[in-house]
Structure formats: C-alpha cells, structure tokens
Amino acid sequence: MRKCKVRFAPSPTGPLHIGGARSALFNYLFAEHQGGEMVMRIEDTDLERSRREYEDEIIESLQWLGIHWSEGIAMGGENGPYRQTERLDIYQQYYKELLDKGMAYYCFCTLEELEKERQEQIASGKMQRYSGKCSELSNQEVEERIQAGIKPSIRFRVPQHRIYVIDDLVRGRVSFESDNSGDFIIVKSDGIPVYNFGVVIDDILMGITHVIRAEEHLSNTPRQIMLYEALNSPRPEFAHISLILGSDRQKMSKRHGATSLKQYRELGYLPEAMFNFLALLGWSPSGEEEILSAQEIIKHFTLDRVAKSPAVFDLDKLNWVNQQYLKKKSVEELAEMLKPYLAASEYAADIEKLDEFSYMLLVEAVRDHLVCLSDITKFMDVFFREAVFEEEALQILKEETAITVLEYFKEELPQLSEFAEAKEFIKALVKKLGLKAKNVYMPLRSALSGQTHGPELPFLILIWGREECLRRIDKAIAAIR
Numbered sequence: 014m015r016k017c018k019v020r021f022a023p024s025p026t027g028p029l030h031i032g033g034a035r036s037a038l039f040n041y042l043f044a045e046h047q048g049g050e051m052v053m054r055i056e057d058t059d060l061e062r063s064r065r066e067y068e069d070e071i072i073e074s075l076q077w078l079g080i081h082w083s084e085g086i087a088m089g090g091e092n093g094p095y096r097q098t099e100r101l102d103i104y105q106q107y108y109k110e111l112l113d114k115g116m117a118y119y120c121f122c123t124l125e126e127l128e129k130e131r132q133e134q135i136a137s138g139k140m141q142r143y144s145g146k147c148s149e150l151s152n153q154e155v156e157e158r159i160q161a162g163i164k165p166s167i168r169f170r171v172p173q174h175r176i177y178v179i180d181d182l183v184r185g186r187v188s189f190e191s192d193n194s195g196d197f198i199i200v201k202s203d204g205i206p207v208y209n210f211g212v213v214i215d216d217i218l219m220g221i222t223h224v225i226r227a228e229e230h231l232s233n234t235p236r237q238i239m240l241y242e243a244l245n246s247p248r249p250e251f252a253h254i255s256l257i258l259g260s261d262r263q264k265m266s267k268r269h270g271a272t273s274l275k276q277y278r279e280l281g282y283l284p285e286a287m288f289n290f291l292a293l294l295g296w297s298p299s300g301e302e303e304i305l306s307a308q309e310i311i312k313h314f315t316l317d318r319v320a321k322s323p324a325v326f327d328l329d330k331l332n333w334v335n336q337q338y339l340k341k342k343s344v345e346e347l348a349e350m351l352k353p354y355l356a357a358s359e360y361a362a363d364i365e366k367l368d369e370f371s372y373m374l375l376v377e378a379v380r381d382h383l384v385c386l387s388d389i390t391k392f393m394d395v396f397f398r399e400a401v402f403e404e405e406a407l408q409i410l411k412e413e414t415a416i417t418v419l420e421y422f423k424e425e426l427p428q429l430s431e432f433a434e435a436k437e438f439i440k441a442l443v444k445k446l447g448l449k450a451k452n453v454y455m456p457l458r459s460a461l462s463g464q465t466h467g468p469e470l471p472f473l474i475l476i477w478g479r480e481e482c483l484r485r486i487d488k489a490i491a492a493i494r
Contacts, residue, residue, distance in 0.1 A: 017049025018222045024056045025068035028273035031326065032227060032257050034078060035291045039254060040225045041080045042292065042314040052219050053085030055096045058205050074274040079288050079307055092219045097211050104206045107214050107244065108167055108199060116243045117199060119165035120147040121158050142195025167200040169240065177235045182252035182316045189235035197236055209233055213240040221249050228253040252316050255295050255323045262325065281354060281386025286338040290331045295324035304337050332384045339383055348376045351389050358390040360397040371476050378472035396476060400463035400485055402492060409465065410493050414448060415456040419486050421446060422457060428479050435471035460489030
C-alpha cells in the first residue's frame with residue numbers, strides 16, 4: 014500500500030484566499046493523521062497574473078497558520094522543480110507521447126472560429142462542445158499549417174460512449190458521461206499546458222495518492238481521469254470539499270469583509286485560533302468541544318466527518334474562538350504581541366512614556382475586551398485623551414450625591430501602587446459614604462473618563478497616578494457647576 018501523499022498547488026495570482034487556506038489545511042490534517050506527506054507546488058502558468066510576491070505571501074501565510082510540508086517550494090525535494098513554468102520540458106515529453114499515440118492532435122481553430130461555433134450551437138439548442146473539426150487533419154495538412162506560421166493548440170481526443178465513475182471520499186459516487194465533453198485543450202498555442210494537463214502530470218510524477226480540493230474542481234475530474242488512463246497511470250483518490258459561503262449564504266467575496274488570510278493576520282487574529290476555526294469550516298469532531306489544539310484536530314481528522322453541504326464563514330464565531338485563545342495568553346505574552354499595533358497608534362508617544370508596570374496594567378485593563386490584537390487602538394482614548402463628557406455621564410454627575418463622592422475622593426486619595434490596594438480604596442469609599450456601590454463607582458468613572466463604560470476604575474487610577482486623577486476630578490466638578 015502506497016504511503017499517503019497529498020499536495021496543495023495554489024496559483025500565485027493574489028493573496029491566499031480563506032478557501033485556499035482551508036483546502037491547504039484539510040490536506041495537511043489528512044496527511045498528518047495518516048502519517049503521510051504533503052507537497053507544496055506553485056501553478057504559475059497564468060503568465061499575465063502570476064507574481065512572485067504573491068507566491069511569497071502564500072508561503073508566508075501557510076507557515077504562519079502552522080501548515081508545514083515535507084516537499085516542494087521553499088523546501089526542495091527529489092521531484093522538483095515545483096513551479097509549473099519550470100517544468101515545461103517535462104510536460105512536453107508527455108503531450109508528445111499522446112500525439113504519437115493519436116490520443117491528442119493539433120488544433121488550428123482561432124478564438125473567433127470557436128466563438129462562432131459556440132454561438133451556432135447555442136442558437137440550435139445543441140450541447141456546447143468542440144466539434145472536432147481539426148481531429149482528422151492529415152499529417153501533411155498539419156505540417157502545411159505549421160510551416161505557414163500558424164501556432165496550434167493541442168487537444169486531447171476524448172473517448173466516446175464512456176461513463177467515468179468517481180467514488181469521492183466526501184461526496185460519494187459521482188458519474189460522468191464522456192459524450193458530454195468535447196475534445197479539450199491540454200496545451201495552449203503558446204506552448205503552456207492548461208491546468209487539467211499540468212496537474213495530472215505533476216500528480217503522477219510526485220506520487221500523489223489523494224487529491225483534496227474545493228468542489229468547484231469536481232467538473233475537472235473526468236478530464237483528469239481520462240488523462241490518467243491515457244498515460245497508463247493509477248489515479249489518486251479524490252475528495253471534493255464544499256465551498257465556503259458568507260453569512261448571507263452567497264459565495265464568499267469582498268462584500269463579506271476580509272477574504273484573505275493575510276488580512277486576518279494583519280488584524281491580529283492568532284494563528285492557532287485561525288487554524289482551529291478553519292478546521293471547523295466543513296469538518297466536525299466527534300465531541301462537542303470547539304476549542305481544540307492543532308494536535309487534537311490532527312488526531313481526530315477524517316474525511317468521513319467532512320460535510321457535503323457548504324460551510325458558512327461566521328465572523329462572530331471566529332471572533333469568539335480568537336477571544337478564547339487571547340484569554341489563554343499571559344499578560345506578558347499579550348503585551349509583547351500588542352506592541353506593533355500600539356506603536357502604529359496615535360498615542361504611540363504616550364505609551365512609550367509608560368513604565369513597565371503601567372504598561373502591563375494597560376494591557377491587563379483591556380485584555381478581556383479584545384477580539385483581535387488590532388482592537389487595542391480602540392481602547393486607548395480613555396487613557397490618553399482629555400475627558401469629553403458623554404451626555405449620560407453628565408446626567409450621572411448631576412445626581413444629588415455625585416459632588417459629595419468626588420470631593421471625598423479628592424480628600425482621601427492616597428498615592429496608590431498596587432491593583433489590590435486601589436480596589437480596596439474604592440471599596441472603603443463606598444463603606445464610608447454609606448452609598449450603594451453604583452452611586453460611587455458611576456460618578457467616579459464619569460468624572461475621570463467622561464464615559465459610563467470602560468476599564469475597571471483601579472486600572473485607570475493606577476495608570477494615571479494621583480495628580481492626574483485629581484486634575485480630572487477638578488475638571489469634572491467645574492463642569493457640573
């Protein structure tokens with residue numbers, strides 16, 4: 014029995030899409046669970062749109078996510094090169110073999126001729142497929158056209174009256190009739206192989222045993238099976254996983270928000286949270302637990318638990334998962350992770366002035382409010398902006414006992430240096446004033462920050478220090494009067 018071997022082969026025409034990341038992840042999980050291998054290839058035959066910077070970004074995104082491959086781009090291996098544009102001489106050997114066997118032929122039809130043929134088929138209600146008019150050209154006719162400078166494409170001669178059956182590991186048994194497919198192009202007139210041809214040659218030569226990919230590739234599968242048969246090669250097992258839909262159950266696009274892994278990384282989602290979340294997009298573990306480590310997911314991952322129905326990208330669910338992972342971080346870890354986001358904020362200079370104790374307090378004050386790391390900038394106003402009194406805060410400050418609370422706070426406030434000490438001080442105020450806790454806390458919060466919600470008061474008092482707190486209280490008293 015052959016060792017399990019999968020591959021992920023993206024086109025470097027843009028940043029790695031969430032759908033592509035999920036496909037890569039499922040391949041990785043399957044290979045790891047089976048004790049197999051994963052190959053990383055680059056399908057860069059779209060010469061106009063392929064960019065090396067996109068290739069670099071895809072590699073970086075996968076490595077950030079925690080996906081590792083044992084062979085391929087950035088790793089090397091015995092089956093290279095791993096970019097399709099560097100394998101053109103290899104493809105040439107195989108399409109020449111098909112030409113010699115009569116299983117493929119040169120096609121000289123122009124795009125205009127093919128479009129005219131298509132429109133005629135539409136008008137007459139016929140199935141749209143290539144008529145095969147170049148399939149019976151003699152060797153002499155082919156040679157004359159080539160000598161005349163006409164660059165041909167190469168078409169595969171589709172076997173007639175055949176039914177191709179796929180026992181898909183996700184979708185079950187699927188069958189295709191060959192008569193529904195016309196002879197298809199395997200090499201374009203510029204000598205570049207098309208996807209269906211190049212991918213089959215690569216999979217054969219690299220010993221791929223399982224092809225796990227998005228369901229939109231299902232329609233390509235019969236053509237690929239025809240090529241496996243023509244080349245006398247065993248075909249891999251196929252598993253076509255469902256599409257990812259947005260919350261409106263439409264195909265995920267920019268209108269649903271960020272669509273590339275890079276965007277989520279830049280927003281400050283954690284790689285382990287994204288790994289966990291993507292694994293649950295279309296796959297479910299046997300238990301109820303949803304927060305799972307990479308090793309736990311690998312241990313339980315099987316294709317028979319991958320759903321046929323589309324997966325819905327639920328941003329609220331991702332946010333919840335990310336929050337669970339953020340809460341597992343120590344304050345020290347989080348403080349280090351937040352530095353790039355704070356350094357880019359408008360309050361970078363103010364934050365830089367904080368001593369280490371105050372900086373750690375700042376992080377601890379907001380940590381439970383963070384959905385992703387970039388959220389940190391939303392919570393800096395309260396610490397570094399001059400208090401602007403919200404209407405609700407002003408109404409609280411106009412209450413009968415508010416002035417008494419503020420005056421008493423001014424008189425009693427010592428120089429505090431510990432969170433527990435600051436917390437105990439406010440509790441003592443409540444007791445001494447004989448008021449309900451909210452009638453002390455709310456006026457203090459409103460006076461100090463101008464807001465009725467935010468970080469716990471002890472954090473604010475400690476980060477500002479005694480002098481700044483007294484200045485803010487004075488300002489609030491003046492606003493009331």
